[in-house]
Every structure is written in C-alpha cells, then in structure tokens.
Amino acid sequence: MSKNKKDQNIISRRDMLKTSAALAAAPMFFTKGAYAGAHAKNFTNNPGSSSTVTLGFNVPQTGAYADEGADELRAYKLAVKHLNGEGDSGMMNTMKPMNLTGNGILGKKVTYVTGDTQTKSDAARASAKRMIEKDGVVMISGGSSSGVAIAVQSLAQEAGVIFMAGLTHSNDTTGKDKRRYGFRHFFNAKMTGSALGPVLKEEMGTERNAYHLTSDYTWGWTQEESIKETTEGLGWNTAATIRTPVGAGDFSQFITPILNSGADTLILNHYGKDMINSLTQSVQFGLRDKMVNGKQFEIIVPLYSRLMAQGAGKNLQGILGTTNWDWQLQDAGSKAFVKSFGTEYGFPPSMAAHTCYVQTLLYANACETAGTFYPPEVIKQLEGFKFDGMGNGATEYRAEDHQCFKDVLVVRGKANPNTQFDLLDIVKEVPRADVEYDASIFGGELGPYVV
Amino acid sequence: MDAILIQLLNGLDKGAAYALIALGLTLVFGTLGVVNFAHGALFMLGAFCAVTFQKILTISVKVIDPSITFFTAYKEQPYLEIWFGDMGLAIIDYAVPLSIFMAIPVMLLIGLAMERGLIRHFYKRTHAEQILVTFGLAIVIQEVIRHFFGANPIPMPPPDVVSSSAAIGTWLGLSDNLIYPWWRLIYLTFSLLVIGSVFAFLQLTTFGMVVRAGMFDRQMVGFLGINVQRKFTIIFGLASVVAGLAGVMYAPILPPDYHMGMDFLVLSFVVVVVGGMGSLPGAVAAGFLLGILQSFASMTIVSQYLPGIDQIIIYLVAVIILLTRPRGLMGRKGVFED
Numbered sequence: 001m002s003k004n005k006k007d008q009n010i011i012s013r014r015d016m017l018k019t020s021a022a023l024a025a026a027p028m029f030f031t032k033g034a035y036a037g038a039h040a041k042n043f044t045n046n047p048g049s050s051s052t053v054t055l056g057f058n059v060p061q062t063g064a065y066a067d068e069g070a071d072e073l074r075a076y077k078l079a080v081k082h083l084n085g086e087g088d089s090g091m092m093n094t095m096k097p098m099n100l101t102g103n104g105i106l107g108k109k110v111t112y113v114t115g116d117t118q119t120k121s122d123a124a125r126a127s128a129k130r131m132i133e134k135d136g137v138v139m140i141s142g143g144s145s146s147g148v149a150i151a152v153q154s155l156a157q158e159a160g161v162i163f164m165a166g167l168t169h170s171n172d173t174t175g176k177d178k179r180r181y182g183f184r185h186f187f188n189a190k191m192t193g194s195a196l197g198p199v200l201k202e203e204m205g206t207e208r209n210a211y212h213l214t215s216d217y218t219w220g221w222t223q224e225e226s227i228k229e230t231t232e233g234l235g236w237n238t239a240a241t242i243r244t245p246v247g248a249g250d251f252s253q254f255i256t257p258i259l260n261s262g263a264d265t266l267i268l269n270h271y272g273k274d275m276i277n278s279l280t281q282s283v284q285f286g287l288r289d290k291m292v293n294g295k296q297f298e299i300i301v302p303l304y305s306r307l308m309a310q311g312a313g314k315n316l317q318g319i320l321g322t323t324n325w326d327w328q329l330q331d332a333g334s335k336a337f338v339k340s341f342g343t344e345y346g347f348p349p350s351m352a353a354h355t356c357y358v359q360t361l362l363y364a365n366a367c368e369t370a371g372t373f374y375p376p377e378v379i380k381q382l383e384g385f386k387f388d389g390m391g392n393g394a395t396e397y398r399a400e401d402h403q404c405f406k407d408v409l410v411v412r413g414k415a416n417p418n419t420q421f422d423l424l425d426i427v428k429e430v431p432r433a434d435v436e437y438d439a440s441i442f443g444g445e446l447g448p449y450v451v
Numbered sequence: 452m453d454a455i456l457i458q459l460l461n462g463l464d465k466g467a468a469y470a471l472i473a474l475g476l477t478l479v480f481g482t483l484g485v486v487n488f489a490h491g492a493l494f495m496l497g498a499f500c501a502v503t504f505q506k507i508l509t510i511s512v513k514v515i516d517p518s519i520t521f522f523t524a525y526k527e528q529p530y531l532e533i534w535f536g537d538m539g540l541a542i543i544d545y546a547v548p549l550s551i552f553m554a555i556p557v558m559l560l561i562g563l564a565m566e567r568g569l570i571r572h573f574y575k576r577t578h579a580e581q582i583l584v585t586f587g588l589a590i591v592i593q594e595v596i597r598h599f600f601g602a603n604p605i606p607m608p609p610p611d612v613v614s615s616s617a618a619i620g621t622w623l624g625l626s627d628n629l630i631y632p633w634w635r636l637i638y639l640t641f642s643l644l645v646i647g648s649v650f651a652f653l654q655l656t657t658f659g660m661v662v663r664a665g666m667f668d669r670q671m672v673g674f675l676g677i678n679v680q681r682k683f684t685i686i687f688g689l690a691s692v693v694a695g696l697a698g699v700m701y702a703p704i705l706p707p708d709y710h711m712g713m714d715f716l717v718l719s720f721v722v723v724v725v726g727g728m729g730s731l732p733g734a735v736a737a738g739f740l741l742g743i744l745q746s747f748a749s750m751t752i753v754s755q756y757l758p759g760i761d762q763i764i765i766y767l768v769a770v771i772i773l774l775t776r777p778r779g780l781m782g783r784k785g786v787f788e789d
Contacts, residue, residue: 064710066602240751245762249705249714250465252635253749253761256457259628261751276604276706284609284632284704286616311706313606342521419516419524 043374044160045136053108053373055080055360056137058127058152059166061116064247064273065144068307068352072142072166073114074345075353079360082340083110090340091361094333094389099368106367117143121151128152132159138373139164139363141356144272146170146219153182160451162375164359167352169271169303171222174403175442180449181375183382183397185362185404186355189223190437192302192322193230195408195430199320204265204298206235211263213254213278215270216243223269227302231267239263244274251278255285264292266299275301276311283315307350309413309423316413316423323409325354325391326424334391348421358390362397376449393432400439402446405432453626458746460619464635466742467642471697472715473722473734474646475690481666481729482686485570486578488585491716492592493558493691497698498707499596500557502605504550508543545610547703554699555692562691566684589712597709604706609634634703641700645693646735652689653731662686666729718765725769727782737780741765 047053057076060069081087085102092100104110113135115127124143131137132155140156141164143149149168156163157179165173165184169192174184210231214220220243228238239261244254255278258266266287270278282288282299290297301321309316327338327348337357341349349357366381367373383399392406411424476490511527531539542549569588573581608614613633620629653659665672665679672679698707705711722741726733747753748764760767772780 064602064708066597242751242754247714249711250468252461252465253458253746256461256746257454257749257751259457259630260454260626273604273708276606280606280706281704284614284616284634286630286632289615307603311604311606313706314608315606339521346522348522417526419519419526421524 044132045138047108047136047138047373051108052111053105054135054137055110055112055363056115056128056131056135056140056142057112057356058115058117058124058131058140058142059356060119060144060148061114063119065119068144068167068272068305068350069117069142071307071350071353072144072356075341075349075357076112076141076360078340078344079357079364080110080112083361083364087344088336088340091333091337091357091390094336095361095365095387096389097387098365100361100365101368105364106371106373110364113137115142117145117148117152119145119148121147124148125151125155128155128163129159132161137161141359141363142166143168144352146173146222147217149173149182149184150177150218153177153179157181157447157451160375162363162378164363166356166359168219169223170219171226171442172218172444174401175222176444178401178442178444178446180379180402180446181451183359183362183402183404185359185397187322187324187406187408187435188403189219189226189302190442191405191408191435192223193226194435194437195322195410195428196227196300196302196320197230197234198430198434199410199428200231200300201234203320205295208234208236208265208295208298209239209263209293210236210265210267211239211258211261212241212267212269213251214241214243215246215274217246219271220269223302224267227267227269227300236265244270244278246274248274249277251281252285254278255282255287258282258287259285259290262292264295264297266297268299268301270301271303272308273311275304275308279312279315279319304411305351306348306421306423307352312413317415319413320427321411321413323411323424324351326351326409326411326426327354327421328424328426329391329409331389331391331393333389337391354391361390362387379449393429395432398439400446401442401444403439405436407432408435453620453629454750456619456625457629457631458750459743460631461635462743462746463739464639464742465746466739467639468697468701468715468738469718469722469742470735470738471642471645472694472719473726473738474649474731475693475697476719477723477726477729477731477734478649478690478693479687480723481731482662482683483566483570483574485573486581486585487570488582488716489565489589489592490585490690490694491712491714491719492589493562493694493712494698494701494715495596495707495709495712496561496592497554497558497695498607498702498705498711499600499698500554500695501547501550501607501699501702502600502707504553505543505546505607508546508549547607547609547699550699551696554695558692558695559688561695562688563684565691566687570687571684589716593709593713600709602709604708606706607702609637609703613637638700638704642697645696649689649693650731658682658685721765721769725772725779727779729783730779730781733779733781740780741768744768 059072082090082092084104117124128140139162143166146168149165153163163182169188171189212224214224268278287297299319301319304321338348366378370377370381382397385397388394395406397404408430409426410428412427414423414425417423472494479487509529511529513525516524616630616632619631620626662682722737723734726737744764749761
C-alpha cells in the first residue's frame with residue numbers, strides 16, 4: 001500500500017514536470033519558424049542563417065535512362081523556378097492546401113545541385129553522398145529505378161537527409177525497405193495489379209494461361225508477385241515465371257519457349273530498354289497473331305510510360321498497361337503543369353517529370369508548414385498529408401509507409417496517334433480507394449525520426 | 452522436338468550475329484595486329500546508318516494540331532508519300548534493306564578515316580595501349596550518337612512483308628508452334644552470305660592472297676615490293692563495312708540505341724578468343740557454337756535443373772576450351788603470345 005502511494009507520488013511529480021515542459025513549449029507549436037531556432041544546430045546541412053537552401057537532384061544523366069533523367073531534371077528546374085517566384089507558378093496555382101509563397105522556402109532562395117545516378121545503385125549512392133557531404137543539400141530527390149531508390153533512401157536515413165523518390169515502382173521501396181526519411185509519390189506494383197485486374201477481367205475473361213518474363217531485380221520481382229496475385233485472383237493460371245537479366249538485349253531464347261508452353265498471355269515485367277526489346281521481339285515472333293486455347297494471344301505490359309512508348313513504336317499499339325500520370329489529363333493541376341512545362345521546353349512532360357516536380361513542391365510545402373528544415377518536423381508534416389490539385393485527384397501520403405495514394409491510370413497503346421505525343425489512350429482512371437491496401441502486408445520498419 | 456528445333460534455329464541466328472561481328476574483329480587483329488575495342492561502335496554506327504536513312508526517307512510536312520497551344524504537336528506526312536503515294540510508302544517500308552546501299556560507302560569511309568587518323572599511330576604500341584585508345588574512341592562515338600539521337604532505342608521495323616513469322620512447322624509437317632520470324636531467317640541468310648563473301652574474297656582474289664601472305668609474313672611481302680600497309684588499311688575498311696552491315700540488318704531485331712555496340716563487344720571478344728586469336732574460321736565456328744549453346748541453355752527444362760546457366764554458359768565454355776586448348780579452337784602458334 002505504502003509502495004503504491006510512493007508510486008502515485010512519483011507519477012504525480014512526473015506529470016507535473018511533463019505539464020510544465022508542455023506549457024513552456026506550447027507557444028513554440030504555434031509560432032512559425034520556432035523549430036528552426038530550437039534545432040538550429042542539430043541536423044545535417046542546416047542552412048541556418050544562409051540566404052539560400054540547396055536541394056540535390058540525383059537523376060540518370062548517362063546510361064539507358066538518360067532521356068528520362070533529362071526530363072526529370074527539366075521538371076526539377078521548373079519547380080525551383082516556381083518556388084523562387086519566377087515563371088507562371090505552375091501547380092502552385094492549383095495545389096491545396098498550400099503554404100508556399102513564391103519566396104523560396106522559408107524565405108531562402110532555392111538553389112540546386114545535380115548528380116548522375118547512371119541507373120546504378122553504387123554510383124547513385126556515391127553521388128548522393130557527395131551532395132550531402134560536399135554540397136550541403138537538405139533534401140535529395142530523383143532516380144529512375146527502384147534499385148537506386150532503395151539504395152539512396154537507405155543512405156538518406158543514415159545521413160538524416162530527406163529523400164523524395166523519383167520514378168520507383170517496386171513494392172519494396174515503401175514496403176520491406178521503407179525508411180522514415182524516404183517518401184514516394186509514384187505508384188507501385190501492388191497498385192498496378194489492383195488497377196489492372198478489373199480491366200483484364202473485362203477484356204480477357206477469367207480463363208487465361210499467363211507466362212511471365214521478369215526483369216531480375218527488386219522491381220521485376222515485386223511486379224511479378226503483384227500481377228500474379230491479381231491474375232490468379234481472377235482465375236488465371238500461371239504457366240511459368242522466367243527471370244531475365246537486366247539489359248539482355250536479345251530476348252529470343254526466352255521467347256521461343258513460350259510458343260510451346262500452352263500460354264495464351266504474355267506478361268512483360270520489363271521497363272525501359274528491356275521492355276522495348278522484349279516487346280519488339282515478341283511481336284516479331286508472331287505472338288500477337290497466335291491463337292492458343294481458342295483465344296487470341298495477348299501481351300500485357302503492366303508499367304509503361306510515353307517515353308518508352310516512343311521506343312516501342314507500333315508494337316505497343318493496343319497493349320494494356322498502367323501509368324502514374326499522363327499529360328492528357330484534364331484536371332486543373334495537370335493542365336497547369338503541362339502548360340508551364342510545355343511553354344518552357346516545347347513538349348509535354350513525362351510521368352517521371354510530373355512525379356519529380358510534385359515531390360519538390362511537396363517537400364518545400366512541408367518545410368513551410370513546419371516552419372523549419374529540421375527533418376523530423378518536415379517528415380511529420382508529410383506523413384498523412386492530404387492534398388489535391390497536383391494531378392490524379394485527391395491524394396494522401398500515408399503515414400504508415402510513406403506511400404502516396406491517388407488515382408491510377410490504365411492505358412492502352414494508341415492505334416492511330418493524332419500527334420507525335422499522342423501515344424496512349426486512357427482506358428480508365430481507377431479511383432484511389434480501389435488501389436489502397438493494408439500497409440502492414442509488406443513488412444519493413446520506417447525507423448526513427450531522429451538519427 | 453519442336454522445342455529443340457526452334458532453339459537450334461535460334462542458336463544459329465544468335466551465332467550468326469556473333470560470328471559476323473567477331474569476323475571483322477579478328478580480321479583486323481589478324482592483319483594489323485590491333486585489338487580494336489571500337490569494333491562494337493562500328494556495329495552500332497551501322498545500325499544508325501539505317502536510322503539516318505529512315506529519317507531521310509521520312510522527312511515530312513508537319514500538320515499542326517491547333518487544339519494544343521502550349522507546345523507544337525503535329526502529325527507527320529512524309530514528302531515521299533505526298534509525292535509518290537503508295538510507292539513512296541513502299542520505299543519507306545523498305546528503309547532498312549535499302550539503307551545497306553548507304554551504309555557500305557559510309558562505313559568504308561569511317562573505317563578508312565579511323566585507321567588513317569588514329570589506329571595507324573598505335574601499330575607499334577602495346578596491346579594494352581591499343582585497347583585503351585580504341586575503348587576511348589568507342590566511348591566518344593557513343594556519346595556523339597547519344598547527343599544527336601538521344602538515349603532511347605529507336606524503332607526500326609522490317610518491311611511489312613517480312614514482319615511476321617514463317618510457319619516452318621507447317622512446311623515440315625510438324626507442329627504449328629514451330630514458327631520463326633522472317634527477318635531473323637533473312638538475317639541468318641545474310642550473315643552466311645557476308646561470311647562466305649569475305650572468305651571468297653580472301654581465298655579467291657589476288658588481293659586476298661596478298662593479305663593472307665601479309666598475315667603470315669608481313670616483312671617478306673614487303674620485300675617483294677608490295678605495299679602491304681595499304682592493303683591492310685583497305686582490310687580495316689572492309690572489317691568496318693562488315694560490322695556496319697551486321698548493324699544495319701540487326702536494327703529491326705534490336706531497336707538501335709547508342710549503347711548497343713558495347714553490349715555486343717564483350718561477347719564478340721569471347722568469341723574471338725574461343726575461336727583462336729586471328730583465326731577467321733575459328734571466329735565463325737566459335738560464334739555459331741556459343742550461340743547454339745546459349746540458346747539451348749535457356750530452355751525451360753535446362754534452367755529448371757540449372758538455374759542461371761544461360762547467363763554463364765558462354766563463359767563456362769570459354770574457360771573449358773581455353774583450359775584444354777589454350778590457343779582456342781583454331782588459334783595458331785605465336786599469335787598474341789609475345
């Protein structure tokens with residue numbers, strides 16, 4: 001009894017201390033910029049009293065994804081321009097809620113440095129490390145590969161610098177390899193499967209025999225897993241899942257076994273150059289002209305972009321897939337971005353450019369809202385942040401895994417393009433609710449706020 | 452049976468591609484003694500001859516879409532179609548085979564310029580220096596192509612009439628599943644023709660005889676008053692044309708991009724080493740052997756028991772051959788052994 005009394009006394013004292021601390025800190029919660037003072041020296045690359053703040057854009061400038069990287073870089077430059085109050089402000093006119101003023105971030109002019117990931121994890125990490133240690137960046141963004149995103153995200157967590165991922169579609173990025181300091185606006189393989197499933201059922205029925213060719217790395221594995229889960233859920237059989245080396249070039253030795261496999265559907269879990277080559281060669285092997293099990297043979301490319309469609313040419317016509325965003329969307333945010341980008345560069349942005357532009361604005365807005373560059377507070381602003389006016393409808397950065405949830409586009413390669421950019425038909429805008437899933441299914445730990 | 456036949460055909464096709472590239476590589480090594488790491492770039496340049504030719508044929512009038520105001524969006528109508536109608540479209544359709552006529556002089560000139568401008572200064576330097584300088588040259592060529600054509604692959608469809616597959620199974624009274632792309636069959640035939648022509652040129656002409664004599668004893672041929680150096684320069688140009696033609700005809704199979712030469716270079720060197728440095732028949736035999744083995748190693752039944760074997764089979768066979776026959780399949784004593 002006496003012990004309980006003692007405990008109660010202790011609790012009482014602790015409560016008193018907590019209450020005092022809370023009261024002392026309370027005004028700071030309501031004062032913009034309060035954290036900037038409170039944590040002035042306590043985080044990596046604190047811009048302090050400098051009149052500028054530096055962002056790091058780490059994109060593939062050489063290698064197979066150099067064109068995609070160049071488009072990402074264009075988007076980043078445009079975002080920096082808009083943040084600094086130059087140009088027509090693009091999506092800053094449509095984003096809601098928004099605290100950006102066109103006066104940089106927290107009154108500091110935004111500058112940037114660029115790096116070349118070469119679409120190689122080690123090169124991307126080296127480049128990101130240089131940006132953090134030498135250039136003093138407060139945030140890193142970019143990339144066109146999940147392998148790169150996961151590698152840089154892990155480094156960002158160790159260094160205490162926020163990473164706003166570019167194009168990465170593997171479930172692992174916000175699944176088993178998720179990090180507190182990493183955020184993904186782009187959709188993922190699981191969402192692709194959920195969006196594509198109903199369209200496949202409607203167009204191809206429930207009795208199909210699917211053969212997978214899969215890029216042998218994290219993105220390919222998770223896409224194969226998600227699409228297989230979807231198609232088997234529809235009642236389809238999986239004839240085989242074959243892993244192909246990244247950059248194989250000639251896929252003929254992987255295509256010829258399909259002819260005798262009894263499969264009537266080929267699912268190409270390939271992206272970029274691999275997708276262009278495997279699709280071109282599959283069409284040349286006459287797969288699209290074949291009738292198997294009384295059904296027309298079909299090819300599905302679950303993830304593709306306009307830049308890739310240009311490379312695949314006529315071979316992509318009529319083929320179903322999904323994409324994160326398309327310049328033909330008619331919502332106010334998409335139109336504002338296409339107008340800004342098109343006026344600046346003379347052609348429409350790719351989906352990679354869109355995601356990179358949005359990520360930069362989201363980070364800047366989170367800093368403005370938090371009133372500080374202190375990463376734990378910026379992270380808390382991004383976690384669970386609900387916004388609209390950035391394309392894809394109402395969007396949310398889920399707090400549990402840092403995955404953005406928004407509408408997903410099911411598209412089809414256009415048969416008769418009207419212009420050189422008119423390569424995809426939007427088949428369906430799948431609502432966000434249809435692609436949401438439980439954050440715990442992929443495991444992983446976000447890790448601490450303070451590192 | 453179908454599966455074996457189709458993999459055999461595929462192996463021959465792959466082998467033809469390897470052999471054609473390796474042939475030029477070993478021709479240069481056998482005559483000039485130069486290890487040319489820029490040979491893959493010549494293959495890539497050949498493919499871009501086809502791309503350029505197609506771009507020339509499809510120079511178009513642009514019909515602007517007025518509904519798009521933020522940038523210029525248009526539909527193209529080639530002048531050839533406007534001027535000649537269906538005939539114009541047919542010419543565009545045959546862009547790849549027709550580009551051979553452009554590729555031959557262009558690649559010959561590039562080869563001669565490369566040899567006179569750079570390679571000849573490295574004849575008496577070590578093989579390591581030759582490798583470094585030619586590898587550097589390959590990177591420069593790649594980056595120039597990337598600057599003008601971008602990094603994305605460029606679609607180069609074969610003519611419509613051969614864009615589908617040949618029903619080989621039906622012809623032979625076997626399964627309907629035994630089909631093979633027409634263009635790959637054409638590539639195989641074309642490769643055999645080019646390889647045959649090169650051998651005939653070297654075996655049946657006086658020029659070829661002098662070159663073969665020069666390969667055997669360069670000094671003695673010089674003593675006989677023959678300018679063997681000039682002959683070898685022409686051989687470099689010939690090797691460049693062979694690589695370029697291989698690239699032109701491969702463009703519909705693998706949409707060309709600036710890096711495609713590098714992808715083939717390493718494999719071609721393995722083929723040359725396995726065949727025997729400087730041996731032309733060795734390069735051809737090794738090309739076909741490795742192509743067929745790689746194709747069979749990719750069969751589902753093989754990869755079920757030996758997963759990943761298709762990725763290492765070429766190097767595994769190379770190791771075994773070099774352990775048992777250190778000079779390769781048909782290598783001569785004294786070549787690359789100084």
